[in-house]
Amino acid sequence: MSPEEAAMPDPRKSRAVLIGVSDYSRMHPLPAVANNVRDLAALLIDPEVWGLPRANCDVVLNPRSVDEVLDAVHRASTATSGTLLVYFAGHGLRGANGELRLVLPSGDQRNLYRTVGFDDIRDDLRAPDARAAGKVVILDCCYSGAADMGPADLIEEVAGRTAIDGTYVMTATTESRRALVRPGARYTVFTGALLDVIRSGVRNGPRFLTMETLFRQVADRIGSRGEPAPEQRSRGDGHRLAIVRNRWTPPPEPGADEPRRGAGRMRQWTAVAAAAVALLAVVTLIWRPWRVRDSPDSSVAPMQALVSQLDGSHSTAERRATVTAIGELARNDAASRPAGCAALQNFVVDLLPFPRVEPYNDPKLPPLDYRAPDVQDAVTELGGVPCPNLKMAEVDLRMAKLIGDFRSADLGWASLYRADVTKARFENATLTGIHLWQMNGKGVSFEGANFDGAEFSYTILAGANLRRATFRALVDRRTKFYYTDLRGADLRGAHLEGADLSIAKIDATTKFTGATADGQTLWPPKFDWRKAGVTT
Known part of the structure; x- marks a missing residue:
C-alpha cells in the first residue's frame, strides 16, 4: 500500500463530536462558527463523504458547561472502536501554565473556570476505557488571549500536549480573531477551506483522502490568499488516517459513451478540434496585445490607480482626498463602481474592526469624524455612491454618521453606539x-x-x-x-x-x-x- 493509500474506517463503528461556540457574552461573538459545525456535520453524514449515522455525529453548539463538552467526548471515546473525530471552533485562550483553554459562551480570560482545558480532552482520548483505533483532533481557535506570543509557539505546545498514539492533530494558526474570520463570511477561514476541500475533492487524488492530504490542500488554499497557514502533528500513523472520500471525478473522455465502431473517427475529430483550439489560442496571443494597445480600458485604469494610491497613502489628508476621488469616480462611472465600492468597503473594514476591549459604550469616545475622519469619509461615500450589498459585519461604527443608501448591507455584529443614521436607509x-x-x-x-x-x-x-x-x-x-x-x-x-x-x-x-x-x-x-x- 502506497503512503497515500488508506482504508476508510467503518462509519458504523466511528464517531464525531463537533463542538462550536458562536455566541459569547464576554468575548466577541463568532457567528460563522455555527455554520462551521452544521455544515461539517452534514458532510460527515453524507454517504458520499464518510456516511456516519446521524446518531454517531454529536453536535455540541454553544455548550453551557464544561461537563457538557467532556461528557460528549467521553461518551464517544468509549463507544468508538473505529475512528473518533473531535472538532472545536471558537475562541481559544491560554491558562496560567500556558495550556490551551477552549472558551465556552460565558468564559473569558478572567473566567477561565468557564473554559475547557484541552489537556482534559487529551487525557480522555488516551484513557484506559477509550476504544477508538484512530483519533483525529481539529482545532479552529482564535488566540485572542495570547497576543504576546506567536501562534506557531502555541501550536507546537498544543501538538506536543496531544501525546496520543495513532492521533492526528490539525490546528488553525490564526494570530487574532480578524485573521480567523472575514467580516460577513459564512465560515471561519480555516474551516471554510477544509469544507471546500471535502466538497470538491482532490484532482487526480486517491480514492480516500488521508489527513495529510487534506492538510496540504487546506494549507494551499489558505496560503494562496495570504492567510496564516495551518499546522499538523501526527502520532504513529495518524497522518494516514482517512475519514473522507475523494469527491473529485474526472471529466468523461470524449466519445466514451459511444459504440466502439467509429471510435477511431471520433479520436480523429477530437484531434482536429484540439489543433483548431491551439491555433486559435496562438492567434489570440498574437492579436490581443495589439488590441490592448489600440483600445485601452480607460474607464477602469483610473480607478485602479486611485485604489493603489489609497493603499500607499501615509497621511490622513491624502487618504481623505483619495477616498473622495474614489467615491466620485464610482458614482459617475458604472464600470469602475465595483472596484471602487470594494476598495472603500475594505478600507472601512480593515481600519475599524469591532472593539475587543470593553467598555464598548465609552461616553468619552470622540465622534468618528474626529478620531478617524478618513474612515468617516469612506462610510459617507459608500452610502452616497451607493454601493449594493455591502459587507461590513463586525465593524466599529461608534459615533459615526451614516448617510445614504445601505439597503441590503451586512452590518451584523457591528457597533453603532451613539451613531446618527437619521439620513440613511x-x-x-x-x-x-x-x-x-x-x-x-x-x-x-x-x-x-x-x-x-x-x-x-x-x-x-x-x-x-x-x-x-x-x-x-x-x-x-x-x-x-x-x-x-x-x-x-x-x-x-x-x-x-x-x-x-x-x-x-x-x-x-x-x-x-x-x-x-x-x-x-x-x-x-x-x-x-x-x-x-x-x-x-
Whole structure:
C-alpha cells in the first residue's frame, strides 16, 4: 500500500463530536462558527463523504458547561472502536501554565473556570476505557488571549500536549480573531477551506483522502490568499488516517459513451478540434496585445490607480482626498463602481474592526469624524455612491454618521453606539447581533431588516419604519429593547418571537398590526399586545 493509500474506517463503528461556540457574552461573538459545525456535520453524514449515522455525529453548539463538552467526548471515546473525530471552533485562550483553554459562551480570560482545558480532552482520548483505533483532533481557535506570543509557539505546545498514539492533530494558526474570520463570511477561514476541500475533492487524488492530504490542500488554499497557514502533528500513523472520500471525478473522455465502431473517427475529430483550439489560442496571443494597445480600458485604469494610491497613502489628508476621488469616480462611472465600492468597503473594514476591549459604550469616545475622519469619509461615500450589498459585519461604527443608501448591507455584529443614521436607509439589511446603544434612528426605514439578537439600549426609533423586520432571539441571545423609544414606530408584520420589549417606550401610536410573537416575548406591564393586533 502506497503512503497515500488508506482504508476508510467503518462509519458504523466511528464517531464525531463537533463542538462550536458562536455566541459569547464576554468575548466577541463568532457567528460563522455555527455554520462551521452544521455544515461539517452534514458532510460527515453524507454517504458520499464518510456516511456516519446521524446518531454517531454529536453536535455540541454553544455548550453551557464544561461537563457538557467532556461528557460528549467521553461518551464517544468509549463507544468508538473505529475512528473518533473531535472538532472545536471558537475562541481559544491560554491558562496560567500556558495550556490551551477552549472558551465556552460565558468564559473569558478572567473566567477561565468557564473554559475547557484541552489537556482534559487529551487525557480522555488516551484513557484506559477509550476504544477508538484512530483519533483525529481539529482545532479552529482564535488566540485572542495570547497576543504576546506567536501562534506557531502555541501550536507546537498544543501538538506536543496531544501525546496520543495513532492521533492526528490539525490546528488553525490564526494570530487574532480578524485573521480567523472575514467580516460577513459564512465560515471561519480555516474551516471554510477544509469544507471546500471535502466538497470538491482532490484532482487526480486517491480514492480516500488521508489527513495529510487534506492538510496540504487546506494549507494551499489558505496560503494562496495570504492567510496564516495551518499546522499538523501526527502520532504513529495518524497522518494516514482517512475519514473522507475523494469527491473529485474526472471529466468523461470524449466519445466514451459511444459504440466502439467509429471510435477511431471520433479520436480523429477530437484531434482536429484540439489543433483548431491551439491555433486559435496562438492567434489570440498574437492579436490581443495589439488590441490592448489600440483600445485601452480607460474607464477602469483610473480607478485602479486611485485604489493603489489609497493603499500607499501615509497621511490622513491624502487618504481623505483619495477616498473622495474614489467615491466620485464610482458614482459617475458604472464600470469602475465595483472596484471602487470594494476598495472603500475594505478600507472601512480593515481600519475599524469591532472593539475587543470593553467598555464598548465609552461616553468619552470622540465622534468618528474626529478620531478617524478618513474612515468617516469612506462610510459617507459608500452610502452616497451607493454601493449594493455591502459587507461590513463586525465593524466599529461608534459615533459615526451614516448617510445614504445601505439597503441590503451586512452590518451584523457591528457597533453603532451613539451613531446618527437619521439620513440613511436600511431596508432588508442584515443587522443580526448589532449593538445600537443610544443610536439615533428616528424616522429611518428599516423595513424587512434582520435584527435577530440585536441590542437596543436607549435607542431612538420613534417614527421608524420597522415593517416586516425580524427581532427574534439568535441562538439564546434575545433581541433587547432596553429603554428604546418606539413611539410612533411602525412594526406591522414584524417578527418579535423571543424579543424583550418589557421596558421599551410604547404608546398608542406604535403600530403592531400583523406582528407575530410567542410565549417568550416580553411586553411592558399592562400592555395588551393582543388588542394591538399582535398574533402568535
